[in-house]
Amino acid sequence: MDSNSVAAELSLKLDTLVRRRLGDLFKGYGMNVDDVIASLKWKPLVLIIGNYSSGKSTFINEVIGRDVQRTGQAPTDDSFTVITGAAPEEAGREIPGSTVIRDDNFPFKPLRHFGESLMSHFSMKMVYSPILEDIAIIDTPGMLDSVTEKDRGYDYLGVIGELARLSDLVVLMFDPHKAGTIKETYQVIRGTLSGAAGEDRVRYVLNRIDECENISDLLRSYGTLCWNLSQMTGRKDLPRIYLTYAPCDESRLPPGFEAWKHERDELKSSLKAAPMLRLDHILQQVDTAVRELRMVAEAMTRFRQGFLDRLRASAKIWGMAVLLAFMFGDSLTHLLFGVPETSFMADLLSGGLAPSSFVWPVVWALTIAAAGVAWFKKVKFPSYVKGVLASLDSLVKLDTPWRMDIWQRVRDHVRKLLTGDAGRQCWLAHAANLDKIESFLREDLKKFHRELEENR
Ligand SMILES: Nc1nc2c(ncn2[C@@H]2O[C@H](COP(=O)(O)OP(=O)(O)OP(=O)(O)O)[C@@H](O)[C@H]2O)c(=O)[nH]1
Ligand SMILES: [Mg+2]
Known part of the structure; x- marks a missing residue:
């Protein structure tokens, strides 16, 4: 059996077990057992979050091999987009947020608490792409320092936290210009990610390194990001940070940068590991929910x-x-x-x-x-x-x-x-x-x- 069907079978078993043994208790304490196992229902999810213009949408387009997401220098996305695979005849369809969030077949029901204004900032795109047969990717609005939650009209950090809880892999993307100094990023890592998503499910990325002038410039950005990350996560050991850049005219790159060329591919391959991570994620999620119940x-x-x-x-x-x-x-x-x-x-x-x-x-x-x-x-x-x-x-x-x-x-x-x-x-x-x-x-x-x- 392949890892996907093993994961599916085990999650079903766990779903039944949790419901049978603890369903009444969750209900009795006013906690929703459906939300606990929501993510088990659908395909593995990869969440991409990070500073605005760090290159999230560009990276997603590259992974799926199509220009599905808009990209641009100014803050471009103000919506969450779930990008999932579809048969060629269904490709190109876009499902509005209100349907995606309310539909029992998708795992996004826990987001309903965030209200109407999130629904208008949420959608699902059906795309024909082989990689999307096994995973779905969520593109998110970039983090901005100046925008408060109120300005967005919904609880941005809350939504990110909930999506991180549902996701099997979280890619956190920075760029050299704002190497981790942004306050919202800090709050997400500290407040929601550390609790909601296990550290092993997070991939840290310093993207757009081709914009560094030379290696010492890159080292400065890398050092800043490392320092900020250690401050934010409170960890002494640093997680791996992928140093990446979007495919470009290689002759433009500063000397020595070819050394990091393969990191983009490694990051892309790591997305394919999402189905494997799902098994641990499911258990971790049930474990967390049961400990909360306790x-x-x-x-x-x-x-x-x-x-x-x-x-x-x-x-x-x-x-x-x-x-x-x-x-x-x-x-x-x-x-x-x-x-x-x-x-x-x-x-x-x-x-x-x-x-x-x-x-x-x-x-x-x-x-x-x-x-x-x-x-x-x-x-x-x-x-x-x-x-x-x-x-x-x-x-x-x-x-x-x-x-x-x-x-x-x-x-x-x-x-x-x-x-x-x-x-x-x-x-x-x-x-x-x-x-x-x-x-x-x-x-x-x-x-x-x-x-x-x-x-x-
Ligand atoms: N030089 C360089 N430019 C990049 C790279 N990745 C993305 N860009 C450019 O950076 C700009 C922002 O990229 P996006 O992919 O729109 O960034 P984003 O993170 O989705 O931004 P928001 O949706 O606004 O949060 C675009 O003009 C991209 O062409 C990169 O690795 N190197
Ligand atoms: Mg974008």
Whole structure:
């Protein structure tokens, strides 16, 4: 079996497993299991991102052997374009974003949250090209320093992060003029890519090196990019950076630049590895999603524990009050108003207890119990929830950067659950859910990893 069909078969299996074992839990915590495995549905995806005019569209045209994307010196693309293979008779068709994003056959449904204005900046082009039979390539608008997310009309970095999550290979392209100094690039690498896409799925490219005047000029740009990358990614070891240029009149190149001629071809070949990377990507994605689910369940377990502790403490105090009210409540009214004629305690001590002696004590006990319940519901519980919301981070242990990373991604979701649904969350069996998730990670996913290794 070729690697594509192995990947397809394994993803289907994993899809079924996740749904069967954890589908209900994802749903219960308001998380979408469809989004988790969205990328499994379609062909492997290659995402090309980078500074404006770094040569993304030029590179894509070269890879697919056709001038499908517009290119130009000024910022050219303001849209995301998914370029996918098509039979010759279908080639040339363009599908609008609203259809692509809503269609269940494509994996882009998670983008629907970004609203209408993204849909008008999103489309799919059907192109006849052999390489597109196995992969689809996504061209993106270049990153601009001056444009804020608001100016674009949609959350650009959010969309890039979501696409990176769905993609099996991410090409991050710079050029010597802006070798990694752009703020948006920084945010994408730091904020979304590091969490969303595993580093091994990213290819770094310094493109347009033919525009460097000589080798020392190139080294300066390369050095700047390396420095900026290490600052951005926080890694001490530098990832490989492909040094490339679009095919041009070789005689124009500064002396010595032929040494990098093959890097363009190597980069192009690395795109073909996307289907192989998919297997790892799928597992990584499920692993991440399940760990996010676990973090939510952990937070809810802690929340519920705090609730039960308070409930118990309140029940103790109010239980005592109910008992006192039962025994002495009618003595008080007897003393003050002469009602009832004899109190419960008096009947008890004189040995004259009758069924009617219990009426007032019971009324008293029920009244105080009702007051206790009302107090807990209206005062104690809201103030507990408010306290938890104010110090949300204390719900989970944040002892490693890795856990902090996961927490950052689910924190808002936990806040939402506690803001809208705190009452119900107190009564759910979070600890049992946690056990289920743990056993999935420990047994099912491990087994899957082994199966994947055997199929390599
Ligand atoms: N000298 C040189 N020019 C290049 C190279 N690659 C692209 N260009 C030119 O650079 C300009 C920008 O290229 P595009 O491919 O449009 O860049 P882009 O990254 O898609 O830009 P946006 O879509 O605006 O983000 C075009 O005029 C290309 O012809 C290269 O390797 N060397
Ligand atoms: Mg472009």
